[in-house]
Amino acid sequence: MMAEKRTGVITFKGNPVTLVGPDITVGDNAPDFKVVDNGLQPVTLDSAKGKVQLIAVVPSIDTGVCDTMTRKFNQDAADLPDSVAVYTISVDLPFAQGRWCGNAGIERVKTLSDYQDRSFGLAYGLLIDELKLLARAVYVVDAQGKVAYREIVSEVTAEPDYQAALNAVKALL
Template sequence: MTQKKTGVITFKGNPMTLLGPELKIGAAAPEFKVVDNGLQPVTLADSQGQVRVITVVPSLDTPVCDTMTRKFNEEAAKLPENVVVYTVSLDLPFAQKRWCGNAGIEKVKTLSDYQERSFGLNYGLLIDELKLLARAVLVIDQKGTIAYQEIVKEVTAEPDYTAALAAARALL
């Protein structure tokens, strides 16, 4: 049975329920299987040995998600090669590819959790009521340990970019 968490996030002020476990800093990051813009599978293990900054958004076609992904794309250009920046959403890979092309996104790799919802469920970020992912940022170290996590309390708000990027840089 899937774990349900309440009181963690709101959407436009309304309480939402998250499905999946509550992850802790210092714990092993769960595996996941998502697809890239070419429908190729991507797992956590694929980036082993690298620092992973994983940004999670409900949909790239909304203003806050657009802003957030553009900001991380800008910052990703300043990070060393051994840091990979992913943005995970439930948008279809075709929509992600179109959005990236229109937005000029080159440093962030967009990934879709639409097939199995394994990222959302394994990371406790699938919003039960909306069937979308909650807004969050995770930093996973080279060994696969969660070094930083922010689940943004109000889904329509932006994350703490400075804290997330500082956590990633601290691992270099």
């Protein structure tokens, strides 16, 4: 079965690009996925079952906006209880993510890699067909596994609405 392709959703440096996968919206059951952590251990949606999940999605942790976004969520996550799992997902190799986190002092955000199968990108409709990278987005999934908040940033090089995402998390606590 061929994955759905969507156009007109986002741009990269002003140029339209194609997203592969379904349009997951608020109220939907969050799709399962399989990514790996920095130790190559599998992480799925159920890995944080019963917790609120703040999932930041970035094209590459090693670029300016992705760096800023992950640092900002790491800083904000310090004020959140342990009942909230905070992830940054990209297709960067787990080793590069781990090195970046160590250099950046990232402790509260767990970086996860979708490099193996693009499982997360395809399940959430965020795989950029032309680049094979993930679109910039933020999801908040409630403790029951429903999508409570979603922002797909319309221009990949722009930052998300951090406060709206944090407000969505806090509304679930």
